[in-house]
Amino acid sequence: MNVIHENSGAQDALVRVGMIGEGLAELAMTDNAGRNGMSSMWGKAFLEALNEAAQLPEARVLLLSGLPDYFCTGATLSVLKDLATGCLSPSGLTLGRQVIGFPLPVVAAAEGHAIGGGFALLLSCDLAVVSETSRYGANFMALGITPGMGMTRLVEGAVGRAMAHELLYTGDLRRGRQFAGTGAFNAIVPGPEVRDRALTLARGLADKPRDNLINLKRSLSLPRRLAFEEAMTTEPLMHGLSFPNLDTDLWGGL
16 A cells, blocks of 8 residues: 655654555555544645545545544644634535545445544445444534534434434534444444455445446435535535634543
8 A cells, every 4th residue: 555645753644545455445544643633734635645546547446444543533623723713714624525526436444433524524435334332423513613514414314314413413422333223334343343344345346347336426426415515505604603612622532
């Protein structure tokens, strides 16, 4: 697997991308020092890696993986402060859009926590395997701000209206096992089994014709693409009112 971007001053790579099997590419989020938080540098590296993966002619499916403890923990404190001060527009936080729009099916192996924007990234994947014990959710309201990154529509599509509204209003994080029966994920298994189960799913796609996978992905992802665009017309308006209430002292707590 090729290292494409490394964190300045650290040995850990931010992301890695490459082929790991017949028809199977992997984009691994590997910023251990930053807990796979969505810093500006991390976001740039992620998008460049996603573009590189799309250019791999032998790829038919993409595995999106994280660290054992952290799949993706959402916006970093510095990014949140930039959003609160107007240095960064919330409308620029569209990594989920890029995953939904990725031409090939994306299978998530989310062994670790997926929080805030990281949860949005997870829900933007086509298939997903999560851990029974890791925590997942949209903690925006717990920080004093309204949800972003398409969450006002993506969560409802994943877990249904009642649970989605509870998660969004409270900002609570739930253990993976608490999503059983919602249909949000393809499998909820013990943490050490997440990667193998996700690889089994991905390999079941990787032997299919690439053109067929591209066409089916475009069709099946249409509801989420429409939902994301709808969310992005209203979420920035709410952010403009709620970001002055951002409580950075609450950021990052698990």
